[in-house]
Amino acid sequence: MAEDPITGIVCPIRLDYTITPGRAQTRFLRGLESGKLLGQRCPATGKVYMPPRGSSPTHGLPTTEEVEVADRGTVTTFCVVNLQFASTVREIPYVCAQILLDGADIPFFFVVQEVDVNEIRMGMRVEAVWKDPSEWGPTLENILFFKPTGEADASRESYKEHV
């Protein structure tokens, strides 16, 4: 006699892992503990990487020189997210932007809040909103989100190499 097939069983997995950040990442994480964003400069091109990885992705050289970058910058491009993900509980819509921090030469993804999704635009100036210093740890999660500074937009020329 045919039985109903079992078409699926649920097997939850979880992933806990330990990372050894290494010397370069340690310097970056120690900076975050005191509210500083420490980029690192490629010795060949002079470009400042933030977050740094300890080596230049274009030249494979150690990035030993540290450069503090600002916690404000320019939105180079962005998207507006209208989809709820199981893994991030956020009120939708929210803005996810590539942000070029002042002093850095590479944009990085972050959430922008306290902005009307119809107002967000390329070139908009934004700044980090930090957690209370008593809650700071060695993590980028010290920054809650970015928000508009109210400054005039950056010129297209100032960030066109970064989109």
Added chain:
Amino acid sequence: MSELCAVTGVGQTHHDAERSDLSMHGLVREAAVRALADAGLEWKDIDAVVVGKAPDQFEGVMMPELMMADALGAVGKPLLRVHTAGSVGGSTGLVAAKLVQGGVHKRVLVVAWEKQSEADASWVLMMKIPFAAPLVAGAGGYFAPYIRAYMERSGAPKDTGIKVAVKDRLNALKNPYAHLKMPDITEEMVADSLMLWDPIRYLETCPSSDGACALVLTAEDALGSCEKPAWVVSTAMRSEPTMFAGRDGVNPQAGIDCAAELYRKGGITDPRRDIDVAEIYVPFSWFEPMWMENLGFAEQGEGWKMTMSGATALDGDMPINASGGVLSSNPIGASGLLRFAEAALQVRGMAGEHQVDGAKLAMGHAYGGGSQYFAMWLVSSDKP
């Protein structure tokens, strides 16, 4: 001098949101058995098996190839897994082609797959990493800003992506294996669908699919009874870092260089004129015009004109994704190999209703990661 390599067998599953009728093992066998039948071979004829799929977490099974040697007919034979993120299907085909061209093996079975219904790929893509900025919106959230940058840079009409979304779904109606079947799709329907990751709408996005694809690659002196081989005339693979200062995420250098190498080795001087049909990895509709420029089918800033003029339609002068493409079926690990397989079907004249008349030279393309891996091949009905 390297050996000639030909595709003599092509097989794929019926792709769907959830193939709950099959285990992962059953899924790969469905494709592999069809490829062997097409090649007129049996399992015992195969010398080696090369497999590829996206990261293990995408379906929640660690190193599935370890428990699939029997299902893949690989017991006692070399079994190799390739791993290059979303481009893996393409790279897997290329690694297998090299084994034949290098004279290592005569007949290699290539299998790539994904059973996306078994886990949550978006969860995997959004894991928290302590020293890197969070990727907060899945794959669409990563690529949408680059699409916006392309729209701004090219000045393309806003409905370019909508046109691609409709074209590929209508092509999928002619492909019996395609996942999405949307006979009533219209531009209005796409335009009105939810803006998931502005500027990407729901219907401008690929589905999540369960599916597999398999190829048999054969050396010239082992063609057997195959009367319609697709000859591999050129291959190329390139990569670049996901992030570096000044990187052009819209038009990655690795893609430009990979295509240049492919064309040089294949004797192609004008890809739009010389290539009859191309299967390009387009997971979000706007990537069609973006890749047209990256691959040299159009001048910079003008890829959208090919879409808007109908050149990339099935009856256009440069048909792109006659099979319905990734926008219609996306078993991630298999998606690249499906592009390669569809290119082979076209030059063998075996693409059925989505056949491009008289196709003799076809391109298969795959990309992966943050547009950092590229894999491409050219296949021909004519022996090189």
